[in-house]
Amino acid sequence: MDKSSTDGLPVPLRYGAILTIVIGIAMAVLDGxxxxxxxxxxxxxxxxxxxxxxxxxxxxxxxxxVSLLTLSFLGDMFGYRRVYQCGLVLFTLTSLLCALSDSLLTLTLARVAQGFGGAALMSVNTALIRLIYPQRRLGRGMGINSFVVAVSSAAGPTLASAILSVASWQWLFLVNVPLGIIALLLAIKFLPPNGARSTMPKFDLPSAVMNALTFGLLITALSGFAQGQSVSVVGVEIIALLITGWLFVRRQLRLPVPLLPVDLLRIPLFSLSICTSVCSFCAQMLALVSLPFFLQTTLGRSEVESGILLTPWPLATMVMAPLAGYLIERVHAGMLGALGLAMMAVGLFALAILPAAPADIDIVWRMALCGAGFGLFQSPNNHTIITAAPRQRSGGASGMLGTARLLGQSSGAALVALMFNLFDTTGTHVSLLLAGLLALLAAVISGLRVTQPRST
Incomplete structure (x- = not known):
């Protein structure tokens, strides 16, 4: 196997490689x-x-x-570098098509294609980090990745507002073109290869189709139920989901290298980390989607004031993520995750019991506590998900990491809509209490990992 895949890249090359990962994942997350x-x-x-x-x-x-796991499997087959480079080309070209769209249909189709490009970037980015950094420094690479994802997720609305204040909406997509070209040139020059493989896993087309149907139906049913769609329609979607999902999992259990990495889910450390990730991202989204309504509708704050009051969360995550990346080299990820998620739960419950007329500082310290707790959890958890898998299955692990994040976020957003429909005047309060309970559940699951040996 190539030396770069076992010992990481030397420092001058490492900086160029991690820069292309940073640009690519920032664009993909921001455009969400x-x-x-x-x-x-x-x-x-x-x-x-x-x-x-x-x-x-x-x-x-x-x-x-719908495409994340399929693309991560293709990364295991053909190389993470190749999938990432193809993703950059597709994402850059479709960003241009989005800007040139002259109807809702053409823009929607361009966004679908752009999503496939974004999925290619997300599906293998952490697998590439495993090749870029030596094993003893991998936590730092995961810390950088968590930092970029956190900043990009939080900065999307602010950056969009800044662009729209000086330019038309088309520039939201046009800015990706020069960034994509720069990232592609860096990727060609710096990204390492996977190394030689003794056997090539076989791609199973029916699995890819069932994967797309299963996850597509799951997201559609969640959104439809939360937004008050017809019960009969949601019921049909759930029945179709259960049938397709059962056939999908059954087929995966028979494959030597499955598209849905059920083989990795048999590893306790891996499956516990995935569960922790889904619960924590669901809790985060419950809070971040519901809080702006509370700040603006209940407290009467302006959009700008609300944005400023929400900022301590991502800022605290930004500060804590790199620190957690260093700590993972010394402390078990289960312990760090349990501590961070317990901090996040305390912050969420504290937000739920805010006084009727809170001062800004009352909101700020609670938001910072949530963000710091989330940052302490995220980097070690991502590190554990990647390293718990065999090196040749890094693509599958990377795909599951992204899938867990997206499922958690989609579920959280759907639950906010459901809480607002069920509890008209106290929707935010109930959403925050539910978020706190989910963070506590995630802390307990994370704590269970302490009994498992640390991944190497």
């Missing part, structure tokens, strides 16, 4: 949220209704969820 702020403007410009314009966001997210 950057269009939200511009939806009213885009809908007006393209003569589309507000309800139909939601597909500009949904098309991107669904495309990522």
């Amino acid at each position: 949220a950057i269009a939200n702020v511009a939806l009213p403007t885009i809908a007006r410009d393209l003569n589309a209704s507000p309800a139909s314009s939601i597909w500009i966001v949904n098309a991107y997210q669904i495309a990522i969820v």
